[in-house]
Amino acid sequence: MIEVSGLNMTFGGNTRSGGSVEALRDVNLRIEDNEFLTVLGPSGCGKTTLLRAIGGLLTWNAGQIRIDGRPVTGPGPERAMVFQNVALLPWDTVLSNVAFGLELRGVARAERERKAMELIDLVGLSGFERRMPRELSGGMQQRVGLARALAVEPKVLLMDEPFGALDEQTRRILQEELIRIWERTRTTVVFVTHSMDEAVLLGDRIALITARPGTVDEIVHVPLPRPRARDIGSIERSVEFVAIRSRLWEKLREMQPDLRGPTKVARAS
Amino acid sequence: MTVAARGARAWANGWFRPPAVPAGALALLVGGLGWEALGWLWQVPFFPPLSAVLGRLVEMVGEGKILGNLAQSLSDLAVGFTISVVFGVTIGILMGAYSKVEAALGIYVNAFLTAPSLVFAPVFFSLFGLSRATIVAVIVMYSIFIIIVETTAAMRVAPQDLLEMGRSYCAPRSVMFRRIILPAATPLIMAGLRLGMGRAVKGMINGEMFIAVVGLGRIVMDAGRRFDAESVLAVLIVIVVVAMAAVKLVQLVDARLTSWLPSTARGA
Numbered sequence: 001m002i003e004v005s006g007l008n009m010t011f012g013g014n015t016r017s018g019g020s021v022e023a024l025r026d027v028n029l030r031i032e033d034n035e036f037l038t039v040l041g042p043s044g045c046g047k048t049t050l051l052r053a054i055g056g057l058l059t060w061n062a063g064q065i066r067i068d069g070r071p072v073t074g075p076g077p078e079r080a081m082v083f084q085n086v087a088l089l090p091w092d093t094v095l096s097n098v099a100f101g102l103e104l105r106g107v108a109r110a111e112r113e114r115k116a117m118e119l120i121d122l123v124g125l126s127g128f129e130r131r132m133p134r135e136l137s138g139g140m141q142q143r144v145g146l147a148r149a150l151a152v153e154p155k156v157l158l159m160d161e162p163f164g165a166l167d168e169q170t171r172r173i174l175q176e177e178l179i180r181i182w183e184r185t186r187t188t189v190v191f192v193t194h195s196m197d198e199a200v201l202l203g204d205r206i207a208l209i210t211a212r213p214g215t216v217d218e219i220v221h222v223p224l225p226r227p228r229a230r231d232i233g234s235i236e237r238s239v240e241f242v243a244i245r246s247r248l249w250e251k252l253r254e255m256q257p258d259l260r261g262p263t264k265v266a267r268a269s
Numbered sequence: 270m271t272v273a274a275r276g277a278r279a280w281a282n283g284w285f286r287p288p289a290v291p292a293g294a295l296a297l298l299v300g301g302l303g304w305e306a307l308g309w310l311w312q313v314p315f316f317p318p319l320s321a322v323l324g325r326l327v328e329m330v331g332e333g334k335i336l337g338n339l340a341q342s343l344s345d346l347a348v349g350f351t352i353s354v355v356f357g358v359t360i361g362i363l364m365g366a367y368s369k370v371e372a373a374l375g376i377y378v379n380a381f382l383t384a385p386s387l388v389f390a391p392v393f394f395s396l397f398g399l400s401r402a403t404i405v406a407v408i409v410m411y412s413i414f415i416i417i418v419e420t421t422a423a424m425r426v427a428p429q430d431l432l433e434m435g436r437s438y439c440a441p442r443s444v445m446f447r448r449i450i451l452p453a454a455t456p457l458i459m460a461g462l463r464l465g466m467g468r469a470v471k472g473m474i475n476g477e478m479f480i481a482v483v484g485l486g487r488i489v490m491d492a493g494r495r496f497d498a499e500s501v502l503a504v505l506i507v508i509v510v511v512a513m514a515a516v517k518l519v520q521l522v523d524a525r526l527t528s529w530l531p532s533t534a535r536g537a
Binding site for chain 2: 055056057074075076077079080081083085087089090091092100101103104132134152
């Protein structure tokens with residue numbers, strides 16, 4: 001279980017220019033074991049910041065993050081991240097990239113390659129294990145990123161808009177694959193996205209984050225049944241899906257600074 | 270439509286292509302012909318035509334003047350450049366990794382990088398005398414600092430997202446260095462070695478000319494004193510070929526080490 005309590009974060013408060021940005025204000029969030037939580041919000045709302053804080057890659061000003069009761073002070077082996085820009089090592093093969101986390105855990109070469117091959121197979125990249133990242137399409141690269149994270153068998157998978165840079169068709173296929181994989185592994189997932197469809201389709205619950213300073217506006221339960229992998233099309237046409245989606249849009253629309261009308265001018269983010 | 274216009278159009282459409290001649294070979298041919306022509310036109314004693322220079326070169330090779338001296342020069346170059354690479358890359362890595370080392374050494378490195386390296390030749394001469402050590406020291410002096418500077422800079426080019434990825438997997442400093450920072454630095458380090466190799470060849474010739482008892486440099490000095498321009502230029506051709514071959518060698522190693530780079534990101 002991940003507990004985020006009273007999290008406050010301000011960037012650049014001590015710089016000479018003096019311009020500090022309050023990224024997060026009093027964020028409280030509880031993520032259950034084996035839950036798929038999507039984090040949705042307008043761009044620049046601090047949802048990625050929140051994820052990186054849970055990942056232990058940032059420090060914050062006040063509040064606490066606990067994973068199974070232990071406070072987060074930095075990155076840990078029970079968490080693995082999937083990055084928006086994938087961050088594959090361009091000088092290593094797919095196999096070696098997928099095995100990177102295991103290499104750091106001190107797993108012997110033969111064993112980590114066997115494990116990596118298993119994961120490469122799981123994400124549908126069999127036959128590409130000796131390729132270099134630049135030889136792969138964006139979607140395939142992100143599959144490698146997912147395999148690398150899953151290879152260390154994390155308790156918590158932190159995904160930072162992993163499909164944000166992909167074209168729509170590739171993104172849909174990867175969403176399906178992720179649902180299929182997740183419904184088999186049931187790892188706890190925190191998945192940041194700016195896509196409403198993605199948030200509903202993937203999540204058990206959706207944490208809606210307000211625009212800067214980011215704070216949890218609402219937690220939306222997604223009553224769509226599982227497994228969802230089999231027929232995403234009919235899920236998307238279902239009454240429940242459409243209802244949640246339009247509700248989310250109403251909320252998000254209010255947060256869009258450029259839709260609030262000409263009198264209120266939002267500060268540039 | 271005139272024939273010329275049609276020709277121009279065909280050119281623009283791209284279906285008329287000039288016969289495939291490697292641009293480098295063509296440039297050499299044009300340069301060589303230009304040299305030959307100017308040599309005949311000017312008729313000045315210090316600019317003989319290419320054919321005369323090449324003839325002289327063949328003679329000198331026949332007399333055994335070139336190959337023996339070349340072997341001597343190249344072995345000095347190999348020793349000097351190896352020392353530069355080993356120490357230059359090591360010092361560069363230390364300077365890139367530890368800001369205190371950089372603060373301590375940076376000023377010296379930059380001073381020596383910009384100082385004309387030949388002024389140290391008399392110092393080495395007085396230290397090592399008429400030995401190969403003097404030449405090797407001059408070669409090191411010429412080539413090591415650019416390697417240090419490029420390596421230091423190379424240690425900072427690892428992309429932030431890869432460093433963060435490494436951190437998220439709890440990579441200790443040693444792993445970050447070995448698996449992320451150093452591989453990312455390789456292309457720039459190799460660029461430093463290429464530049465260093467060019468400078469090392471210059472150092473070799475200048476050092477030999479200064480001492481003027483060994484190698485190709487001595488032949489140049491001897492010929493220069495006799496106002497024998499053909500011999501000077503003949504040796505110059507040998508030197509340029511040696512330099513280009515040496516740089517090419519570094520490039521081949523570079524291409525092997527950085528084959529992961531997309532071809533668009535690689536310098537020619």
